[in-house]
Amino acid sequence: MAQVRELFVLHEGGANIQQTTAITLVGAVLWFALAIVIKNLPKFRSKSTEHQSRVISIIHAVIQTAFSLYACNFGRPMDEPIGSPSKPIEMYCLLVSVSYFLYDTVASFIWDYWEHHFAFHHGAVSAGMLWGVLGGSSGYELCACTFLFEVSNPPMHYRWLLLDDKAPRDFTFRVTSWLFAGSFIFARLVIGVPLLYFVLVNPRPVLMIKSLAVTMLIMVLYFCYLIFTVSEEEEAKSVEKRKTKGR
Numbered sequence: 001m002a003q004v005r006e007l008f009v010l011h012e013g014g015a016n017i018q019q020t021t022a023i024t025l026v027g028a029v030l031w032f033a034l035a036i037v038i039k040n041l042p043k044f045r046s047k048s049t050e051h052q053s054r055v056i057s058i059i060h061a062v063i064q065t066a067f068s069l070y071a072c073n074f075g076r077p078m079d080e081p082i083g084s085p086s087k088p089i090e091m092y093c094l095l096v097s098v099s100y101f102l103y104d105t106v107a108s109f110i111w112d113y114w115e116h117h118f119a120f121h122h123g124a125v126s127a128g129m130l131w132g133v134l135g136g137s138s139g140y141e142l143c144a145c146t147f148l149f150e151v152s153n154p155p156m157h158y159r160w161l162l163l164d165d166k167a168p169r170d171f172t173f174r175v176t177s178w179l180f181a182g183s184f185i186f187a188r189l190v191i192g193v194p195l196l197y198f199v200l201v202n203p204r205p206v207l208m209i210k211s212l213a214v215t216m217l218i219m220v221l222y223f224c225y226l227i228f229t230v231s232e233e234e235e236a237k238s239v240e241k242r243k244t245k246g247r
Contacts, residue, residue: 014136027099061153083204086139128212155180
């Protein structure tokens with residue numbers, strides 16, 4: 001029993017492969033259990049697989065927004081330098097997301113919603129997070145990035161759910177859209193890009209973390225392109241619809 005318990009007790013400076021594997025697998029099993037519960041709830045039973053998966057994504061985003069903020073605010077003194085040893089609370093936070101990405105990748109094959117760019121996103125982000133756990137450094141910066149990248153996800157996914165349900169584009173829809181756009185631009189561009197820059201120019205973080213910073217910057221720009229492309233298409237459809245009604 002003591003050996004099993006030791007698998008789940010992390011210490012400053014990194015975890016071993018057995019601890020990382022055990023926590024990740026247990027977390028993935030719990031995400032699968034949650035997915036099965038969601039799929040069998042009356043409200044979601046008749047929905048598409050993507051609809052159900054986005055509900056789980058919202059839950060993950062809310063949990064990780066709160067958890068990563070807690071890890072950043074209370075996990076270490078704010079004056080510790082970039083690239084410092086990872087704290088236990090930071091590693092637990094990172095492994096929650098790694099376990100979710102493992103679940104989501106496997107589930108996407110099982111329930112047939114796999115997409116190339118999300119698979120690349122999950123793989124790249126998981127690699128960096130695992131370095132913060134196994135390599136034992138930069139946990140603080142990785143948790144900060146987790147917060148910045150997750151804070152805009154709840155309104156993003158909820159907006160998609162509203163569209164999928166063919167909900168009216170009323171006050172709720174507009175507020176959700178503005179929350180998503182505002183949180184995305186502020187967190188990922190206004191704060192996120194400078195943070196990635198400081199990680200790149202600082203000599204302490206290892207090459208793996210710097211490579212992740214470059215990858216995340218590319219993904220931010222790519223998702224910005226997707227968002228603005230979709231927004232333009234929706235605006236064009238809205239204008240055409242108003243013209244049709246006016247005839």
